[in-house]
Amino acid sequence: MESFKKLNNIIGWSVFAIASFVYLSTIEQTVSFWDCGEYIATAYKLEVGHPPGAPLFQLLGRIFSLFAEPATSQVAVAVNVMSALCSSFTILFLFWTITAFGKRMLVKNEEANKDKYKMISILAAGVVGALTYTFTDSFWFSAVEGEVYAMSSFFTAITFWCILKWEEEADQPSSSRWLILIAYLIGLSIGVHLLSLLTIPAMGMIYYYKKYEYSKSGAIKAFIISMAALGFVQGVLIPSAVSLISSFELFFVNSIGLPFNSGTVIYFLTILALIAFGLAYTKKKNKPMYNTMILSFMMLLIGYSSFAVLVVRSNSNPPIDENNPEDAVGLLSYLKREQYGSWPIVYGQYFNAKLDSKKPYLDGNPVYAKDEKKGKYVIIDNRKNSIPNFSDKYKTFFPRMWSNTQSRHAAGYKQWAGLRNTERTPTFSQNLKFFFNYQIGWSYFRYFMWNFAGRQNDYMNMDGNSLNGNWESGISFIDNIRLGTPTDAIAPDHLAKNKAKNHYYFLPLILGLIGMFFHFKQQNQDAIAVLLFFLFTGVLIIIYLNVVPFQPRERDYAYVGSFYAFSIWVGIGLLAIYDFLKQKTSARNSIIAATTISMLASPVLLASENWDDHDRSGRYTALEVAKNYLNSCAKNAILFTNGDNDTFPLWYAQEVEGIRTDIKVVNLSLFNTDWYIDQMKRASYDAAPIPSSFEHDDYRRGTRDYTIIQEKFKEHKDVDQVVKFINSKNTKAMINTSAGLKNYCPTKKLKLKVNKEKAKQFVPQEFHNKIVDEIKWNLKGNGIYKNKLMVLDILANFNWDRPIYFAITVGRDNFMGLEKYFQLEGLAYRLVPYISNSTDGQTGTIHTEIMYDNLINKFNWGGLNNSDLYFDETNTRMVMNYRNNYARLAENLFLKGDTSRALEVIDRCIYEFPREVVNLTYFTIPIIDLYYKSQEYEKGDDLLAVMIDDYFKEYYYLSDFDRGSGLKQNLNITTQVLGSLTRVMQIHNRGNSSYSYFEEDSKYFRSKENSAKEEINYSTFRINTFLDEFYALQ
DSSP: OHHHHHHHHHHHHHHHHHHHHHHHHHSOSSOOTTTHHHHHHHHHTTOBOSTTOOHHHHHHHHHHHTTSOTTSTHHHHHHHHHHHHHHHHHHHHHHHHHHHHHHHHHOOSHHHHTOHHHHHHHHHHHHHHHHHHHTOHHHHHHHTSSSHHHHHHHHHHHHHHHHHHHHHTTTSGGGHHHHHHHHHHHHHHHTTOSGGGGGHHHHHHHHHHHHSOOOHHHHHHHHHHHHHHHHIIIIIIHHHHHHHHHHHHHIIIIISOOOTTHHHHHHHHHHHHHHHHHHHHHHHTTOHHHHHHHHHHHHHHHHHGGGHHHHHHHTTOOSOBTTOOOSHHHHHHHHTTGGGOOOOSSEEEOTTOOBOSSOOEEOOOOEEEEETTTTEEEEEEOOTTOEEOBOGGGEEESOOSOOOSSHHHHHHHHHHHTOSOTTSOOOHHHHHHHIIIIIIIIIIIHHHHHHHTEESOSOOOSSOOSSSSOBOOSOHHHHHHHHOOOSSSOOOHHHHTOTTOEEOTTHHHHHHHHHHHHHHHHOHHHHHHHHHHHHHTTHHHHHHHTOOSSOSSOOGGGGHHHHHHHHHHHHHHHHHHHHHHTTTSOHHHHHHHHHHHHHHHTHHHHHHHHGGGTOOTTOOHHHHHHHHHHHTSOTTOEEEEOSSTTTHHHHHHHHTTOOSTTSEEEETTGGGSHHHHHHHTSOBTTBOOOOOOOOHHHHSTTSSSEEEEOOOOSSOEEHHHHHHHHTOOOGGGEEEETTEEEEEEOOSEEEEEOOHHHHTTTSOGGGGGGOOSEEEEEOOSSEEEHHHHHHHHHHHHOTTSSOEEEETTSOGGGGTTOGGGEEEOSSEEEEOSSOOOOTTSSSSEEOHHHHHIIIIIIOOOTTTTOTTSOOOHHHHTTHHHHHHHHHHHHHHHHHTTOHHHHHHHHHHHHHHSOTTTSOOOGGGHHHHHHHHHTTOHHHHHHHHHHHHHHHHHHHHHHHTSOGGGSOHHHHHHHHHHHHHHHHHHHHTTOOOTTSEEEEETTEEEEEOTTSOOEEEOHHHHHHHTHHHHHHHHO
16 A cells, blocks of 8 residues: 555656656747736736736746746746646646546455555556646647646646545544645635636535435435535625625725725624634534634635735736726726626527617616725716616527627527527527537537547637538548548648647547446446536536637637546546456456557557647747837837737737837727726836826716717818817717717817928828828717727827827727828838828838838747747738738839849748748739749749649639538638639730640650650649639639
8 A cells, every 4th residue: 555655656746747848848938829928927027917817826927937037038938837837737636636536446445455456557547647638739738838727727636636635534533624725725726717616516526425325315415515615606705705895895985984995904804703703613612514614714715815916916006907906896896807798697688689678778786986085985887777688588598699799699690500580589499509519519529529539720710610620530431421521632731731630530539438437337426526527617617608609719728627527537448448458368468458558549649649739849929929019110109909919919028028118009909998098198117108188087987988979060170179079078068868968979070180390200201292281081980989089089189299000900990090091110000191092902001111121120920930830820820911011012112113122022921931831822922923023933933833733722622522511711712812823824924825734754844736845844834734724613
């Protein structure tokens, strides 16, 4: 027994070392895309990230960052290392969890305890299961970047392991310490992510099986109680702990008249007094169970108290201070994630529900804010008639198709549920069809199969087509039948050679299923606990989140807890094989065979398939792209961004590495909120505040959230006068609405005076004569949201003193009709006082000198030219914009007669974004055209021939797909690209039809009638055989 414990520890830590080596070898060497930039930046300087916050992650991230050289990418590496080590510890506790289950299955008496082969099989099962999870697709993805999911997995793993340790010692007086530790760990985990809470039902059943004699009714009661415990912790304790602080604060400040924060102090003193009384009373009355419960409650609150860091840091007004939770009232709103809205789970409306005719809107809870002058909290938004009240006719039990927040959601419901008419109320069977087809099948089971059966590629797929992002086993006839994949046509290189095309041939899945059945056979109660773990961290998350169609990214990382549970069964699968084989041969041979089969079928296979698409070492794209955005701007600029990937990496670059801190980055999505506007009106580092005439009360929550446009004038009006009118307190500048008197915008036609002397300092000399006296533009739509109103306020007050830029990724709707005054200088458009008639019909005139300097001398793309590195779709899909910018610059240089620099630009483009890394797309065609116009015929021919081959291959591949595979649009795009290639070829006379063209022995020739054949290169051959092949398709 002692030797087993020793080996269990030694091998466990050895597995930990293997996992650590894997993750530390493959971590990203700087910031990653999506939320990582925000998390690393807020950890480095202990700032306040997006709700509901991750204060413990930030605190630990700060500690790790202390070992890095300040203001360098070492900070990002340090936080990434923290994720890697958290993941390695997750693997360690998974190993110990599997061996604990295995021991209970195989060692049921003292005699079995001496069977060394059983002990070896248990340890081998732990190795197989733990290493399987080490190399799974989704977990490995989160293990190598600075995000919360790795640490969340660690807390899930250690919490579940602790309940097994409690079970071992349950009969000892000191066993309750494990339950208290579990409560503390759950409290801590809330400061990272809520995933570990979902293990409560599984732990509850383990507790029941150990403490009570089993009965069916008892098990059902235990499950109900466990569910109630989960609901209490997540739905009552977590929000109410802060909600009560808020209530105490409001009562003692507003009603009693005490100073701010008095209610918070009184609340904590009350809690401490109640806990002290409860502990003393239960000890005196000898009630150990209640004493343990109170201790557990206390430790959970202590763990949960990490959120106090957010309040402390928010009061320091750091540059990143999302939602500004400076007091108990603000923290409550922050934790409730109010800015993200709510959704129905058990009962609610369909997406096309109509409002109740008698009472269409309900009142929401009023929003309070601190008023220093009055010394109390005041209501800033009474939220009267703010909640839609849908008619009961359009509500249902378990509503799955509920969202009307985006018009395309209806299209998604129609597609996945088979709705014929989105105006008609769906039937409940259609509701369930969407649940099983999209929410379970597409949004969970597909991800599960990615990890245990295989993956088609890493291209995002939100419409269910057969080409991208499906699970794919590698067993051709199964994949072909299921996906309609062509059996004969050759897949295009960007699909066939995609590094994320990983095939496991169902082997890990089969091993896990064998383990699951064996577990139920041998130890039914433990298997039920693991099953609950599996379901609650997978399917239950889907049910709770009520996932809508067309997610902005693949969400497999959210379900890694479920994959963790299944990996337990993968390990137990080895025990099943061993149990079967030992009936046929010796125990020694059985353990050798079982271990070999299991290792090869799961962890070895997963590692060999997954390494190339999880190795991020050498990749620096997120940081370099962030620097390119910032370096696209002139000094002291205001840069408008919109999404995660054009904002968070920029925050990281400025906050951590101190890059271009003179620029004020303004995220238009956040610009709808009063707290963010407050932050933009404060200086940050070298960046001055935004120019603004509004005071806080003019834009606070509930004020001018949406300003209706009622046109009163036909002519253009000065933007400063319009902004003043919208901000007027005069009732004559208001109109009656259902919510009372509201300000309105009197025109869509705006103008802005131009300071020509200032303008000439940044407008190219060639456009000086085009500078206008005033720029004029028209607003679109029927109203102005707060973010656009604030942009108008900036325009009304900046007086051309500061450069204003819009990132190329913000979308035309956010341009507000100003795009005809845009000048492209890199990855951002600058607002300029002349009409930008671009030569190519795209947005913005090209400032050739600035853009040339940026693209050729300043910009770096983080290794995108290295085909040995792995770049997922998040990295590669942006290349479309980059290639387009290079092509636009080159075209403008060519039109100015600067052919040499034009060629330099497109040569650089081909070098920076080679076909081997990113597939050549429509935006490559202007580059081919420019090569021909510059008489670089060989380069043009080579590129044209490659695109011809690629797109014919893609055409034939798509054409052979099952027509029900959702690829009609892809096929149309491919045909259009081929058509564009024919036009380029014909415009530049690249074909010579006087010859016949043929291939012999892998060589290419042309000849005329009665003349000798002439050997030619492949490009010439391909171009001259192109038209006949293309016309044959028509």
